[in-house]
Amino acid sequence: MALPHSRPASRRWFAPRRSSELLPTAMELSSPEAKPVAVKGPVAELLHVSKLYGSGDTVVRALDDVCLTVERGDYLAVMGTSGSGKSTAMNILGCLDRPTSGYYRLNGVPVESLDDDALADLRNRELGFVFQQFHLLPQISALDNVMLPMIYAGVPPEERRERARQALERVGLAQRIDNRPNQLSGGQQQRVAVARAIINRPALLLADEPTGALDSRTTEEVLAIFDDLNRQGITILLVTHEQEVGDRARRVVHFRDGRLAG
Numbered sequence: 001m002a003l004p005h006s007r008p009a010s011r012r013w014f015a016p017r018r019s020s021e022l023l024p025t026a027m028e029l030s031s032p033e034a035k036p037v038a039v040k041g042p043v044a045e046l047l048h049v050s051k052l053y054g055s056g057d058t059v060v061r062a063l064d065d066v067c068l069t070v071e072r073g074d075y076l077a078v079m080g081t082s083g084s085g086k087s088t089a090m091n092i093l094g095c096l097d098r099p100t101s102g103y104y105r106l107n108g109v110p111v112e113s114l115d116d117d118a119l120a121d122l123r124n125r126e127l128g129f130v131f132q133q134f135h136l137l138p139q140i141s142a143l144d145n146v147m148l149p150m151i152y153a154g155v156p157p158e159e160r161r162e163r164a165r166q167a168l169e170r171v172g173l174a175q176r177i178d179n180r181p182n183q184l185s186g187g188q189q190q191r192v193a194v195a196r197a198i199i200n201r202p203a204l205l206l207a208d209e210p211t212g213a214l215d216s217r218t219t220e221e222v223l224a225i226f227d228d229l230n231r232q233g234i235t236i237l238l239v240t241h242e243q244e245v246g247d248r249a250r251r252v253v254h255f256r257d258g259r260l261a262g
């Protein structure tokens, strides 16, 4: 059931929270920032989801009757061989694609009931994305990159700047906020991308091979930030081929031929 919920005040955003604190306080419920989200139940739920590409003899069953629940506060790694359906599942979880059959509920909202505009709105409100290749805008500073999603979300300019500055400080980049992406290392760029992904306090952070382009030292930097964010209550789902990355998650699921193999 959808209940009114607010984001914590910006000062508290990165403060450590007990799991009991993940539910909104009375003060937060009455905040003018309140947004309607479900505060109970799973963050994401795939129910008997199948995805077929093509038709007739050439049909590819990229996902085959997949059921997956991502609980609030979870940190889930999705693994599996190439072509097993991981990106297809991520695209559906990220509201970038729709299942051929089955159901997807994101923060309690039945996604199949939404038209494309409402789906895009849900995606912007509830999801943060991190990609293998960072996808930062090259001509603008780290601070401006992190502020971008807040422009789309209608956050006032002074608050945008302060929140972006805090987010970059939190990922260890306080001294680099004015640098453009090509003035930063790969690990630093990915940390900017993580700050950007969580700046609107998404219900779910989705990351497709977030360390795939990084060496082992910078992989560790990014994983330490994911650990930290998850400890603070952010729900994370990432796809990885790397066992050391999977080992850091609370839970690992494996795809095989479009099916979940445990």
Ligand SMILES: Nc1ncnc2c1ncn2[C@@H]1O[C@H](COP(=O)(O)OP(=O)(O)OP(=O)(O)O)[C@@H](O)[C@H]1O
Binding pocket: 053, 054, 060, 061, 062, 080, 081, 082, 083, 084, 085, 086, 087, 088, 089
């Ligand atoms: N747009 C598409 N049209 C046709 N087939 C597709 C399409 N996208 C994916 N597939 C097929 O669906 C299956 C699952 O692909 P998917 O990209 O989900 O795999 P993956 O697990 O992400 O692989 P990788 O580890 O290589 O990224 C593959 O057989 C792929 O060829």
Ligand SMILES: [Mg+2]
Binding pocket: 086, 087, 088
């Ligand atoms: Mg893939």
